[in-house]
Amino acid sequence: MKYISLFVCFFIGLQTLHIPDYEMLVSNIESKVEVVDQDKASFLSLKCRDVSNAIQNEQEDLNCRMDSQGQKLEDLKLRYTQKKKYYELKKLEYSLDLNRIQKQDLMFQSYWIDKDLTKCFNEYKRSQIQYLKSKKQWKKNKNKLDLYESYLTRLNHCQKRLFERFSSLSHFDDSSSFDQDSMIAGNEALPAYGGYEILENKGMSCLVDGNYAIDTYSSFWQNPVENGIISARCWSYPDGSLHLGLDIASSMYSDVYALANGIVLYAHAPVESNNGYLGNMCGWPSGAGNSICMVVAVHDKLYAVSYAHLSNEIYVTSGQQVSQKTVIAKSGNSGNSTGPHTHIEVFELKQDLNSTVEYFRNSGADFSFGCGFNAAATCSDYACRIDPEIVLEGL
Incomplete structure:
Protein backbone atom coordinates (compact mmCIF):
# COMPACT_ATOMS: atom_id res chain seq x y z
CA MET A 1 0.00 0.00 0.00
CA LYS A 2 2.86 2.33 0.86
CA TYR A 3 4.48 1.64 -2.53
CA ILE A 4 1.24 2.43 -4.38
CA SER A 5 0.88 5.73 -2.47
CA LEU A 6 4.39 6.74 -3.43
CA PHE A 7 3.67 5.94 -7.04
CA VAL A 8 0.45 7.99 -7.01
CA CYS A 9 2.30 10.92 -5.43
CA PHE A 10 4.91 10.68 -8.16
CA PHE A 11 2.19 10.77 -10.83
CA ILE A 12 0.49 13.81 -9.22
CA GLY A 13 3.84 15.54 -8.99
CA LEU A 14 4.39 15.10 -12.72
CA GLN A 15 0.98 16.59 -13.50
CA THR A 16 1.05 19.60 -11.15
CA LEU A 17 4.67 20.76 -11.28
CA HIS A 18 4.65 24.16 -12.99
CA ILE A 19 8.37 24.87 -12.95
CA PRO A 20 10.05 21.62 -14.00
CA ASP A 21 12.62 20.32 -11.55
CA TYR A 22 14.14 17.82 -13.93
CA GLU A 23 16.68 16.54 -11.46
CA MET A 24 13.87 15.53 -9.12
CA LEU A 25 11.79 14.00 -11.94
CA VAL A 26 14.68 12.02 -13.38
CA SER A 27 15.81 10.85 -9.95
CA ASN A 28 12.26 9.72 -9.13
CA ILE A 29 12.11 7.66 -12.32
CA GLU A 30 15.57 6.18 -11.68
CA SER A 31 14.56 5.16 -8.16
CA LYS A 32 11.61 3.14 -9.49
CA VAL A 33 13.16 1.38 -12.49
CA GLU A 34 14.51 -1.56 -10.47
CA VAL A 35 11.52 -1.95 -8.13
CA VAL A 36 8.52 -1.37 -10.40
CA ASP A 37 6.47 -4.46 -11.22
CA GLN A 38 5.22 -5.46 -14.66
CA ASP A 39 1.76 -3.96 -14.13
CA LYS A 40 3.25 -0.48 -13.72
CA ALA A 41 6.20 -0.79 -16.11
CA SER A 42 4.29 0.77 -19.03
CA PHE A 43 3.19 3.68 -16.83
CA LEU A 44 6.77 4.36 -15.75
CA SER A 45 8.02 4.08 -19.35
CA LEU A 46 5.32 6.57 -20.40
CA LYS A 47 6.40 9.04 -17.72
CA CYS A 48 10.01 8.55 -18.78
CA ARG A 49 9.00 9.41 -22.34
CA ASP A 50 6.98 12.46 -21.26
CA VAL A 51 9.86 13.90 -19.24
CA SER A 52 12.27 13.18 -22.10
CA ASN A 53 10.01 14.95 -24.59
CA ALA A 54 9.62 17.95 -22.28
CA ILE A 55 13.40 18.21 -21.93
CA GLN A 56 13.91 17.80 -25.67
CA ASN A 57 11.42 20.59 -26.37
CA GLU A 58 13.27 22.93 -24.02
CA GLN A 59 16.54 21.76 -25.51
CA GLU A 60 15.35 22.67 -29.02
CA ASP A 61 14.11 26.10 -27.88
CA LEU A 62 17.37 26.76 -26.08
CA ASN A 63 19.39 25.69 -29.12
CA CYS A 64 17.45 28.19 -31.25
CA ARG A 65 18.08 30.95 -28.72
CA MET A 66 21.76 30.04 -28.55
CA ASP A 67 22.08 30.21 -32.32
CA SER A 68 20.82 33.78 -32.16
CA GLN A 69 22.96 34.49 -29.09
CA GLY A 70 26.00 33.06 -30.82
CA GLN A 71 25.71 35.51 -33.70
CA LYS A 72 25.14 38.38 -31.29
CA LEU A 73 28.14 37.25 -29.24
CA GLU A 74 30.36 37.26 -32.33
CA ASP A 75 29.17 40.77 -33.19
CA LEU A 76 29.81 42.02 -29.64
CA LYS A 77 33.23 40.38 -29.60
CA LEU A 78 34.14 42.07 -32.87
CA ARG A 79 32.90 45.45 -31.61
CA TYR A 80 34.72 45.02 -28.29
CA THR A 81 37.97 44.06 -30.08
CA GLN A 82 37.70 47.04 -32.41
CA LYS A 83 36.99 49.47 -29.55
CA LYS A 84 39.90 48.08 -27.57
CA LYS A 85 42.32 48.42 -30.47
CA TYR A 86 41.06 51.92 -31.21
CA TYR A 87 41.51 52.97 -27.59
CA GLU A 88 45.04 51.53 -27.42
CA LEU A 89 45.93 53.28 -30.68
CA LYS A 90 44.55 56.61 -29.44
CA LYS A 91 46.35 56.18 -26.14
CA LEU A 92 49.63 55.72 -28.01
CA GLU A 93 48.94 58.73 -30.25
CA TYR A 94 47.94 60.91 -27.32
CA SER A 95 51.01 59.96 -25.30
CA LEU A 96 53.16 61.28 -28.12
CA ASP A 97 51.03 64.43 -28.40
CA LEU A 98 51.15 65.01 -24.65
CA ASN A 99 54.95 65.02 -24.67
CA ARG A 100 54.87 67.73 -27.29
CA ILE A 101 52.12 69.71 -25.51
CA GLN A 102 53.87 69.60 -22.16
CA LYS A 103 57.06 70.92 -23.72
CA GLN A 104 55.11 73.78 -25.28
CA ASP A 105 53.05 74.32 -22.12
CA LEU A 106 49.69 73.95 -23.97
CA MET A 107 47.62 72.81 -20.99
CA PHE A 108 44.24 73.68 -22.56
CA GLN A 109 44.92 71.35 -25.47
CA SER A 110 45.94 68.69 -22.95
CA TYR A 111 42.51 68.93 -21.34
CA TRP A 112 40.73 68.08 -24.62
CA ILE A 113 43.09 65.24 -25.32
CA ASP A 114 42.35 63.76 -21.89
CA LYS A 115 38.62 64.18 -22.42
CA ASP A 116 38.70 62.51 -25.85
CA LEU A 117 40.81 59.67 -24.50
CA THR A 118 38.38 59.17 -21.62
CA LYS A 119 35.51 58.95 -24.09
CA CYS A 120 37.35 56.24 -26.09
CA PHE A 121 38.10 54.38 -22.89
CA ASN A 122 34.47 54.47 -21.73
CA GLU A 123 33.23 53.18 -25.10
CA TYR A 124 35.80 50.39 -24.96
CA LYS A 125 34.76 49.43 -21.40
CA ARG A 126 31.05 49.49 -22.28
CA SER A 127 31.64 47.18 -25.24
CA GLN A 128 33.72 44.91 -22.99
CA ILE A 129 30.97 44.72 -20.36
CA GLN A 130 28.32 43.95 -23.00
CA TYR A 131 30.48 41.26 -24.53
CA LEU A 132 31.37 39.63 -21.20
CA LYS A 133 27.73 39.74 -20.06
CA SER A 134 26.58 38.08 -23.28
CA LYS A 135 29.40 35.53 -23.06
CA LYS A 136 28.41 34.68 -19.49
CA GLN A 137 24.79 34.14 -20.55
CA TRP A 138 25.88 31.97 -23.48
CA LYS A 139 28.05 29.83 -21.17
CA LYS A 140 25.15 29.55 -18.74
CA ASN A 141 22.89 28.28 -21.51
CA LYS A 142 25.61 25.93 -22.72
CA ASN A 143 25.87 24.46 -19.24
CA LYS A 144 22.08 24.06 -19.21
CA LEU A 145 22.24 22.24 -22.54
CA ASP A 146 24.90 19.91 -21.16
CA LEU A 147 22.68 19.28 -18.15
CA TYR A 148 19.70 18.53 -20.41
CA GLU A 149 21.84 16.07 -22.36
CA SER A 150 22.85 14.31 -19.15
CA TYR A 151 19.18 14.03 -18.14
CA LEU A 152 18.30 12.53 -21.53
CA THR A 153 21.16 10.04 -21.22
CA ARG A 154 19.89 8.97 -17.80
CA LEU A 155 16.30 8.67 -19.04
CA ASN A 156 17.45 6.67 -22.05
CA HIS A 157 19.22 4.30 -19.65
CA CYS A 158 15.96 4.00 -17.67
CA GLN A 159 14.04 3.05 -20.82
CA LYS A 160 16.67 0.48 -21.74
CA ARG A 161 16.56 -1.01 -18.28
CA LEU A 162 12.76 -1.20 -18.32
CA PHE A 163 12.97 -2.93 -21.69
CA GLU A 164 15.55 -5.40 -20.35
CA ARG A 165 13.31 -6.25 -17.39
CA PHE A 166 10.03 -6.40 -19.30
CA SER A 167 10.81 -7.08 -22.95
CA SER A 168 7.78 -9.40 -23.01
CA LEU A 169 5.65 -6.21 -23.10
Whole structure:
Protein backbone atom coordinates (compact mmCIF):
# COMPACT_ATOMS: atom_id res chain seq x y z
CA MET A 1 0.00 0.00 0.00
CA LYS A 2 2.86 2.33 0.86
CA TYR A 3 4.48 1.64 -2.53
CA ILE A 4 1.24 2.43 -4.38
CA SER A 5 0.88 5.73 -2.47
CA LEU A 6 4.39 6.74 -3.43
CA PHE A 7 3.67 5.94 -7.04
CA VAL A 8 0.45 7.99 -7.01
CA CYS A 9 2.30 10.92 -5.43
CA PHE A 10 4.91 10.68 -8.16
CA PHE A 11 2.19 10.77 -10.83
CA ILE A 12 0.49 13.81 -9.22
CA GLY A 13 3.84 15.54 -8.99
CA LEU A 14 4.39 15.10 -12.72
CA GLN A 15 0.98 16.59 -13.50
CA THR A 16 1.05 19.60 -11.15
CA LEU A 17 4.67 20.76 -11.28
CA HIS A 18 4.65 24.16 -12.99
CA ILE A 19 8.37 24.87 -12.95
CA PRO A 20 10.05 21.62 -14.00
CA ASP A 21 12.62 20.32 -11.55
CA TYR A 22 14.14 17.82 -13.93
CA GLU A 23 16.68 16.54 -11.46
CA MET A 24 13.87 15.53 -9.12
CA LEU A 25 11.79 14.00 -11.94
CA VAL A 26 14.68 12.02 -13.38
CA SER A 27 15.81 10.85 -9.95
CA ASN A 28 12.26 9.72 -9.13
CA ILE A 29 12.11 7.66 -12.32
CA GLU A 30 15.57 6.18 -11.68
CA SER A 31 14.56 5.16 -8.16
CA LYS A 32 11.61 3.14 -9.49
CA VAL A 33 13.16 1.38 -12.49
CA GLU A 34 14.51 -1.56 -10.47
CA VAL A 35 11.52 -1.95 -8.13
CA VAL A 36 8.52 -1.37 -10.40
CA ASP A 37 6.47 -4.46 -11.22
CA GLN A 38 5.22 -5.46 -14.66
CA ASP A 39 1.76 -3.96 -14.13
CA LYS A 40 3.25 -0.48 -13.72
CA ALA A 41 6.20 -0.79 -16.11
CA SER A 42 4.29 0.77 -19.03
CA PHE A 43 3.19 3.68 -16.83
CA LEU A 44 6.77 4.36 -15.75
CA SER A 45 8.02 4.08 -19.35
CA LEU A 46 5.32 6.57 -20.40
CA LYS A 47 6.40 9.04 -17.72
CA CYS A 48 10.01 8.55 -18.78
CA ARG A 49 9.00 9.41 -22.34
CA ASP A 50 6.98 12.46 -21.26
CA VAL A 51 9.86 13.90 -19.24
CA SER A 52 12.27 13.18 -22.10
CA ASN A 53 10.01 14.95 -24.59
CA ALA A 54 9.62 17.95 -22.28
CA ILE A 55 13.40 18.21 -21.93
CA GLN A 56 13.91 17.80 -25.67
CA ASN A 57 11.42 20.59 -26.37
CA GLU A 58 13.27 22.93 -24.02
CA GLN A 59 16.54 21.76 -25.51
CA GLU A 60 15.35 22.67 -29.02
CA ASP A 61 14.11 26.10 -27.88
CA LEU A 62 17.37 26.76 -26.08
CA ASN A 63 19.39 25.69 -29.12
CA CYS A 64 17.45 28.19 -31.25
CA ARG A 65 18.08 30.95 -28.72
CA MET A 66 21.76 30.04 -28.55
CA ASP A 67 22.08 30.21 -32.32
CA SER A 68 20.82 33.78 -32.16
CA GLN A 69 22.96 34.49 -29.09
CA GLY A 70 26.00 33.06 -30.82
CA GLN A 71 25.71 35.51 -33.70
CA LYS A 72 25.14 38.38 -31.29
CA LEU A 73 28.14 37.25 -29.24
CA GLU A 74 30.36 37.26 -32.33
CA ASP A 75 29.17 40.77 -33.19
CA LEU A 76 29.81 42.02 -29.64
CA LYS A 77 33.23 40.38 -29.60
CA LEU A 78 34.14 42.07 -32.87
CA ARG A 79 32.90 45.45 -31.61
CA TYR A 80 34.72 45.02 -28.29
CA THR A 81 37.97 44.06 -30.08
CA GLN A 82 37.70 47.04 -32.41
CA LYS A 83 36.99 49.47 -29.55
CA LYS A 84 39.90 48.08 -27.57
CA LYS A 85 42.32 48.42 -30.47
CA TYR A 86 41.06 51.92 -31.21
CA TYR A 87 41.51 52.97 -27.59
CA GLU A 88 45.04 51.53 -27.42
CA LEU A 89 45.93 53.28 -30.68
CA LYS A 90 44.55 56.61 -29.44
CA LYS A 91 46.35 56.18 -26.14
CA LEU A 92 49.63 55.72 -28.01
CA GLU A 93 48.94 58.73 -30.25
CA TYR A 94 47.94 60.91 -27.32
CA SER A 95 51.01 59.96 -25.30
CA LEU A 96 53.16 61.28 -28.12
CA ASP A 97 51.03 64.43 -28.40
CA LEU A 98 51.15 65.01 -24.65
CA ASN A 99 54.95 65.02 -24.67
CA ARG A 100 54.87 67.73 -27.29
CA ILE A 101 52.12 69.71 -25.51
CA GLN A 102 53.87 69.60 -22.16
CA LYS A 103 57.06 70.92 -23.72
CA GLN A 104 55.11 73.78 -25.28
CA ASP A 105 53.05 74.32 -22.12
CA LEU A 106 49.69 73.95 -23.97
CA MET A 107 47.62 72.81 -20.99
CA PHE A 108 44.24 73.68 -22.56
CA GLN A 109 44.92 71.35 -25.47
CA SER A 110 45.94 68.69 -22.95
CA TYR A 111 42.51 68.93 -21.34
CA TRP A 112 40.73 68.08 -24.62
CA ILE A 113 43.09 65.24 -25.32
CA ASP A 114 42.35 63.76 -21.89
CA LYS A 115 38.62 64.18 -22.42
CA ASP A 116 38.70 62.51 -25.85
CA LEU A 117 40.81 59.67 -24.50
CA THR A 118 38.38 59.17 -21.62
CA LYS A 119 35.51 58.95 -24.09
CA CYS A 120 37.35 56.24 -26.09
CA PHE A 121 38.10 54.38 -22.89
CA ASN A 122 34.47 54.47 -21.73
CA GLU A 123 33.23 53.18 -25.10
CA TYR A 124 35.80 50.39 -24.96
CA LYS A 125 34.76 49.43 -21.40
CA ARG A 126 31.05 49.49 -22.28
CA SER A 127 31.64 47.18 -25.24
CA GLN A 128 33.72 44.91 -22.99
CA ILE A 129 30.97 44.72 -20.36
CA GLN A 130 28.32 43.95 -23.00
CA TYR A 131 30.48 41.26 -24.53
CA LEU A 132 31.37 39.63 -21.20
CA LYS A 133 27.73 39.74 -20.06
CA SER A 134 26.58 38.08 -23.28
CA LYS A 135 29.40 35.53 -23.06
CA LYS A 136 28.41 34.68 -19.49
CA GLN A 137 24.79 34.14 -20.55
CA TRP A 138 25.88 31.97 -23.48
CA LYS A 139 28.05 29.83 -21.17
CA LYS A 140 25.15 29.55 -18.74
CA ASN A 141 22.89 28.28 -21.51
CA LYS A 142 25.61 25.93 -22.72
CA ASN A 143 25.87 24.46 -19.24
CA LYS A 144 22.08 24.06 -19.21
CA LEU A 145 22.24 22.24 -22.54
CA ASP A 146 24.90 19.91 -21.16
CA LEU A 147 22.68 19.28 -18.15
CA TYR A 148 19.70 18.53 -20.41
CA GLU A 149 21.84 16.07 -22.36
CA SER A 150 22.85 14.31 -19.15
CA TYR A 151 19.18 14.03 -18.14
CA LEU A 152 18.30 12.53 -21.53
CA THR A 153 21.16 10.04 -21.22
CA ARG A 154 19.89 8.97 -17.80
CA LEU A 155 16.30 8.67 -19.04
CA ASN A 156 17.45 6.67 -22.05
CA HIS A 157 19.22 4.30 -19.65
CA CYS A 158 15.96 4.00 -17.67
CA GLN A 159 14.04 3.05 -20.82
CA LYS A 160 16.67 0.48 -21.74
CA ARG A 161 16.56 -1.01 -18.28
CA LEU A 162 12.76 -1.20 -18.32
CA PHE A 163 12.97 -2.93 -21.69
CA GLU A 164 15.55 -5.40 -20.35
CA ARG A 165 13.31 -6.25 -17.39
CA PHE A 166 10.03 -6.40 -19.30
CA SER A 167 10.81 -7.08 -22.95
CA SER A 168 7.78 -9.40 -23.01
CA LEU A 169 5.65 -6.21 -23.10
CA SER A 170 7.28 -5.22 -26.38
CA HIS A 171 5.10 -6.91 -29.00
CA PHE A 172 2.54 -6.41 -31.76
CA ASP A 173 -1.00 -7.76 -32.00
CA ASP A 174 -4.25 -7.13 -33.87
CA SER A 175 -6.28 -5.73 -30.97
CA SER A 176 -6.83 -2.36 -32.66
CA SER A 177 -8.03 -1.62 -36.21
CA PHE A 178 -6.28 -0.69 -39.44
CA ASP A 179 -6.86 2.48 -41.44
CA GLN A 180 -8.90 1.67 -44.57
CA ASP A 181 -7.57 4.65 -46.53
CA SER A 182 -3.97 3.55 -45.92
CA MET A 183 -4.47 0.13 -47.55
CA ILE A 184 -3.95 -0.69 -51.21
CA ALA A 185 -7.22 -0.11 -53.08
CA GLY A 186 -7.34 -3.28 -55.16
CA ASN A 187 -5.48 -5.95 -57.05
CA GLU A 188 -6.46 -5.07 -60.61
CA ALA A 189 -3.99 -3.44 -62.98
CA LEU A 190 -1.18 -3.49 -60.44
CA PRO A 191 1.88 -1.67 -61.77
CA ALA A 192 4.56 -3.98 -63.12
CA TYR A 193 7.90 -4.29 -61.36
CA GLY A 194 10.40 -2.20 -63.24
CA GLY A 195 8.02 0.70 -63.90
CA TYR A 196 9.07 4.19 -62.93
CA GLU A 197 7.60 7.35 -61.48
CA ILE A 198 7.11 10.92 -62.66
CA LEU A 199 6.12 14.00 -60.71
CA GLU A 200 2.90 15.87 -61.37
CA ASN A 201 1.95 19.31 -60.13
CA LYS A 202 2.30 19.77 -56.35
CA GLY A 203 4.90 17.00 -56.28
CA MET A 204 2.41 14.12 -56.19
CA SER A 205 3.71 10.74 -57.34
CA CYS A 206 2.12 9.18 -60.41
CA LEU A 207 2.67 5.62 -61.60
CA VAL A 208 3.67 5.14 -65.21
CA ASP A 209 3.62 1.75 -66.93
CA GLY A 210 6.30 0.83 -69.43
CA ASN A 211 10.06 0.49 -69.59
CA TYR A 212 9.67 -3.25 -69.30
CA ALA A 213 13.03 -3.89 -70.97
CA ILE A 214 14.88 -3.49 -67.66
CA ASP A 215 15.22 -6.26 -65.11
CA THR A 216 12.08 -6.04 -63.01
CA TYR A 217 13.34 -8.05 -60.02
CA SER A 218 16.09 -6.71 -57.78
CA SER A 219 19.30 -8.72 -57.85
CA PHE A 220 20.27 -7.94 -54.25
CA TRP A 221 18.86 -6.62 -50.96
CA GLN A 222 19.39 -3.02 -49.93
CA ASN A 223 20.35 -2.21 -46.34
CA PRO A 224 17.19 -0.74 -44.79
CA VAL A 225 18.73 1.96 -42.59
CA GLU A 226 21.93 3.80 -43.35
CA ASN A 227 24.46 3.86 -40.49
CA GLY A 228 22.15 1.73 -38.34
CA ILE A 229 23.27 -0.99 -35.94
CA ILE A 230 21.42 -4.16 -34.95
CA SER A 231 20.00 -3.67 -31.46
CA ALA A 232 17.90 -6.85 -31.26
CA ARG A 233 17.93 -9.94 -33.46
CA CYS A 234 15.04 -12.02 -34.69
CA TRP A 235 13.09 -14.68 -32.75
CA SER A 236 14.04 -13.72 -29.21
CA TYR A 237 15.30 -10.93 -26.99
CA PRO A 238 18.27 -11.64 -24.69
CA ASP A 239 15.91 -12.61 -21.86
CA GLY A 240 14.16 -15.17 -24.09
CA SER A 241 11.01 -13.16 -24.83
CA LEU A 242 9.58 -13.56 -28.34
CA HIS A 243 10.80 -11.11 -30.98
CA LEU A 244 9.49 -11.57 -34.51
CA GLY A 245 11.74 -9.18 -36.42
CA LEU A 246 15.05 -7.37 -36.61
CA ASP A 247 15.61 -4.09 -34.74
CA ILE A 248 18.01 -1.58 -36.30
CA ALA A 249 18.88 1.32 -34.03
CA SER A 250 19.75 4.70 -35.50
CA SER A 251 19.33 8.36 -34.69
CA MET A 252 15.89 9.89 -35.09
CA TYR A 253 14.94 10.78 -38.67
CA SER A 254 17.53 8.56 -40.34
CA ASP A 255 16.72 7.55 -43.92
CA VAL A 256 14.76 4.28 -44.27
CA TYR A 257 15.08 2.60 -47.68
CA ALA A 258 13.05 0.24 -49.82
CA LEU A 259 14.85 -3.09 -49.59
CA ALA A 260 14.10 -3.90 -53.23
CA ASN A 261 11.76 -3.01 -56.11
CA GLY A 262 8.22 -3.38 -54.86
CA ILE A 263 4.72 -2.09 -54.34
CA VAL A 264 3.32 -0.56 -51.16
CA LEU A 265 0.41 -2.39 -49.53
CA TYR A 266 -0.04 -0.13 -46.51
CA ALA A 267 1.48 3.14 -45.28
CA HIS A 268 0.13 5.05 -42.31
CA ALA A 269 1.55 7.62 -39.87
CA PRO A 270 -1.16 8.30 -37.27
CA VAL A 271 1.06 9.33 -34.33
CA GLU A 272 3.92 11.62 -33.38
CA SER A 273 7.43 10.56 -34.36
CA ASN A 274 8.70 10.26 -30.80
CA ASN A 275 5.66 8.96 -28.88
CA GLY A 276 7.09 5.54 -28.04
CA TYR A 277 7.04 3.84 -24.65
CA LEU A 278 6.91 0.26 -23.41
CA GLY A 279 3.41 -1.14 -23.91
CA ASN A 280 2.17 1.67 -26.18
CA MET A 281 -0.15 -0.22 -28.55
CA CYS A 282 -0.94 2.59 -30.99
CA GLY A 283 -0.70 2.19 -34.77
CA TRP A 284 -1.22 -0.85 -36.96
CA PRO A 285 -0.51 -3.61 -36.16
CA SER A 286 -1.17 -2.62 -32.55
CA GLY A 287 2.13 -1.38 -31.16
CA ALA A 288 3.77 -0.66 -34.52
CA GLY A 289 3.20 3.09 -34.34
CA ASN A 290 3.85 4.53 -37.80
CA SER A 291 4.26 1.66 -40.24
CA ILE A 292 4.69 0.50 -43.85
CA CYS A 293 4.07 -2.89 -45.45
CA MET A 294 5.09 -3.72 -49.02
CA VAL A 295 5.76 -6.59 -51.39
CA VAL A 296 9.24 -6.69 -52.93
CA ALA A 297 10.71 -8.80 -55.72
CA VAL A 298 14.23 -10.21 -55.32
CA HIS A 299 15.98 -13.13 -57.05
CA ASP A 300 12.82 -14.34 -58.82
CA LYS A 301 10.89 -14.48 -55.53
CA LEU A 302 8.29 -12.29 -53.86
CA TYR A 303 8.62 -11.21 -50.25
CA ALA A 304 6.53 -9.10 -47.91
CA VAL A 305 8.41 -6.59 -45.79
CA SER A 306 7.04 -4.51 -42.94
CA TYR A 307 8.60 -1.53 -41.17
CA ALA A 308 7.49 -0.34 -37.72
CA HIS A 309 8.20 2.45 -35.20
CA LEU A 310 8.82 4.97 -37.99
CA SER A 311 8.59 8.74 -37.66
CA ASN A 312 5.52 10.44 -39.10
CA GLU A 313 7.59 11.41 -42.13
CA ILE A 314 6.45 8.70 -44.56
CA TYR A 315 7.02 9.37 -48.26
CA VAL A 316 5.03 6.59 -49.94
CA THR A 317 1.36 5.74 -50.31
CA SER A 318 -0.46 2.43 -50.73
CA GLY A 319 -0.55 1.19 -54.33
CA GLN A 320 2.62 3.08 -55.21
CA GLN A 321 5.45 1.27 -56.92
CA VAL A 322 8.83 1.93 -55.34
CA SER A 323 12.32 1.36 -56.70
CA GLN A 324 15.05 -0.19 -54.64
CA LYS A 325 16.99 2.26 -52.41
CA THR A 326 14.19 4.83 -52.54
CA VAL A 327 13.88 6.66 -49.22
CA ILE A 328 10.40 5.63 -48.12
CA ALA A 329 10.39 7.15 -44.61
CA LYS A 330 12.43 8.56 -41.76
CA SER A 331 13.15 6.45 -38.70
CA GLY A 332 11.45 7.25 -35.42
CA ASN A 333 10.44 6.04 -31.98
CA SER A 334 6.69 5.45 -32.27
CA GLY A 335 4.38 2.86 -30.77
CA ASN A 336 5.65 0.06 -28.51
CA SER A 337 9.22 1.31 -28.54
CA THR A 338 11.68 2.53 -25.92
CA GLY A 339 14.18 4.26 -28.19
CA PRO A 340 14.81 5.30 -31.81
CA HIS A 341 14.94 2.22 -34.04
CA THR A 342 13.28 0.54 -37.03
CA HIS A 343 11.68 -2.88 -36.60
CA ILE A 344 11.70 -4.99 -39.79
CA GLU A 345 9.90 -8.25 -40.54
CA VAL A 346 10.31 -10.35 -43.70
CA PHE A 347 7.97 -13.01 -45.14
CA GLU A 348 8.73 -15.32 -48.06
CA LEU A 349 5.50 -15.39 -50.05
CA LYS A 350 3.91 -18.56 -51.42
CA GLN A 351 1.41 -16.82 -53.71
CA ASP A 352 1.66 -14.48 -56.70
CA LEU A 353 1.23 -10.72 -56.37
CA ASN A 354 -2.50 -10.63 -57.16
CA SER A 355 -3.32 -13.39 -54.65
CA THR A 356 -1.16 -11.73 -51.99
CA VAL A 357 -2.87 -8.38 -52.47
CA GLU A 358 -6.29 -10.03 -52.40
CA TYR A 359 -5.46 -11.76 -49.12
CA PHE A 360 -4.05 -8.58 -47.61
CA ARG A 361 -7.21 -6.66 -48.44
CA ASN A 362 -9.68 -9.36 -47.39
CA SER A 363 -7.82 -10.07 -44.12
CA GLY A 364 -7.95 -6.42 -43.04
CA ALA A 365 -4.30 -5.53 -43.66
CA ASP A 366 -2.79 -8.57 -41.97
CA PHE A 367 0.90 -7.68 -41.59
CA SER A 368 1.60 -11.29 -40.53
CA PHE A 369 0.13 -12.85 -43.74
CA GLY A 370 -1.60 -15.52 -41.71
CA CYS A 371 1.44 -16.31 -39.54
CA GLY A 372 0.14 -14.52 -36.45
CA PHE A 373 2.17 -12.74 -33.78
CA ASN A 374 2.52 -15.49 -31.18
CA ALA A 375 5.25 -17.83 -32.45
CA ALA A 376 8.59 -17.75 -34.25
CA ALA A 377 9.29 -18.99 -37.79
CA THR A 378 5.62 -19.75 -38.52
CA CYS A 379 4.06 -20.45 -41.93
CA SER A 380 0.60 -20.07 -43.44
CA ASP A 381 -0.94 -20.81 -46.82
CA TYR A 382 0.33 -17.44 -48.00
CA ALA A 383 3.78 -16.95 -46.46
CA CYS A 384 6.51 -18.04 -44.07
CA ARG A 385 7.97 -15.58 -41.60
CA ILE A 386 11.77 -15.69 -41.92
CA ASP A 387 14.71 -14.15 -40.10
CA PRO A 388 15.51 -10.90 -42.00
CA GLU A 389 19.23 -11.58 -41.62
CA ILE A 390 18.83 -14.62 -43.87
CA VAL A 391 18.21 -12.38 -46.86
CA LEU A 392 19.60 -8.98 -45.90
CA GLU A 393 23.16 -8.80 -47.11
CA GLY A 394 26.00 -7.02 -45.37
CA LEU A 395 24.27 -6.22 -42.08
